[in-house]
Amino acid sequence: MSNPWIAIGALALVGVLIPLSMISVSALLRPSVPEQGKRATYESGEIPTGSSQQIRFNIQYYMVALLFVVFDIETVLIFPWTVIYRDAVGALGYEQVLFPMLLFLGVLVAGLAWAWRNGAVQWVKSPRATRQLSTNNE
């Protein structure tokens, strides 16, 4: 009986060799046409503006992502709870099944209320965007 790791090793070898050989074959066969446009950042056919070195995105997406993670994890914890809820209440009674979840949700609601009141879910517009909007409306 041969060692099964030989097959895995061979697979890994092939996995490395195929891309390497493709790159080297195409490097040998292709014509070389240096051209300025090839160096530009590809933006779905649009002419790129600014440098590609600075990643520019609205920092407020970060807030949304953070709140999303919180509620995502909350969902993950609530789903299994809802599935077993009926049986669990039958076996253990309300105080052991319902109250811990209510406590958990209460903590999250307190956090959300705080974030809401402090403007985490408020979409602030930059002064420039507000200016442009007002000139368009006139």
Next chain:
Amino acid sequence: MVQLPTWTALSPTLLLGLTAIVLLLVDSIDPDSSNNELLAGVAGLGSIAAAATSVWFIVAGTGLPAENGELISLFDDQLVVDQMALFFSFLVASVLTLVVVASYDYMADKARQAKYYSLTVMAATGMSLLGSANGLAVAFVALELASLPSYALVAILKTNKGSVEAALKYFLVGALSSGVFLYGISLVYGATGSLQFDAVAAALTDGVPAGILGIGVLMIVGGVAFKTASVPFHFWAPEAYEGAPAPISAFLSSASKAAGFVLAFRVFATALMGDAVLAVVDWVLVFQVLAIVTMFVGNFAAATQENVKRMLAYSSVGHAGYVLIGLAALTGGSSDAYVLGSGMMHLLVYGFMNTGAFLFIALVEYWDIGRTFEDYNGLATQAPLACAAMTVFLFSLAGLPIGGGFFSKFNLLMATVRSGTWFLGAALIVNSALSLYYYTRVVKAMWIEEPASGLEIERYPIGLYTAVLVAALVTVLLLPGFDAVSQTAETAASLL
């Protein structure tokens, strides 16, 4: 006496968590204005309640084994409430109290106060929970609960470049070592098949994959070294302590360090104790090397500083080295409980004297008279009471018999004697002697040097003064009252 339900044994931690939520709710009601008295009052009351509950439980014998020999364990053995957990929740809560009282003045005219207080209390909740953690998964979650607010707290003075830079350095090293720690946990889990400390210990009695376990244990050592600011993950400490607001430096260097050590005590003394592990990777030897290197690095670096806060930061690294003796002298045998206990005693005493010293720095920052040794010249002519308190802290840190630091260092020395690790004791003595040099520089500047012309202090903030004086009082009282501490610590350590 009324028998309380079992879950109330977690009261100190739960009270801290509740306080953090109440602080958030208070801020939700009126986020635009910050009511300093109300916020500091709520945080202070919550932390005093947590500290008082811990003392009450320790005195009532909550963490001691019941008649059937079982400790209080909750959530399927994921959390355990023993004397060690209560000891450390008392430590964290009392340091938090001092820090909150001092912050009342320090943060009075600063922005983001509600965030400041709630983050501080949340970090304390994590540290207190870490003392109860009885499994690697819970320990990691508690560690992150303690760490993430700390990063934000170091950067709380958003417009101060030093504060932001310190926080970034702290965060980068912290994220790296969290990753290292987590990877270590996964390897130990891979080797033993369980995360709970007792189950890990049980799995390790018979044969285990040596390579995986060895690397896992070393990585856990790395995670612990970060949290306790020991070599090789100590680089963040001087930067973070110097850049952070001084009350936060006090909090991080005392409570956060203690939390790192309680994690180490539990992981290594409960889960990874035994010949099977030591044959694979001799972590006692690793800690011996780390303890000696940490002592020397911390103290020699402290001796060369010109900035008092930075000097205290390096001295804090040095003290991590002293407490590491509590792990490094675990040579097996009858002395182990005493060795662990002496580490815990030093952490408690250190919690008060070091917090006090950093709060004195906070007082000096409040007066805005500069940061170097020269700036402290003749300070005693203006503020003799605070300077007397600072003198108590510094001499107690050095180990002179003026505060509890004398007995705790003496116990560490006795621990090295009893366990036969004489070289650790030698390093302790050499470094304590060296530390006396740089601590005395501050004392000399304050009391003997002539004050610079124009040195005048107009404001004597009541909160900062109260915190500094209470810390000094406790440091001195720990000298006659050391027996109570040492008995509790030894009982707690023997239960592990």
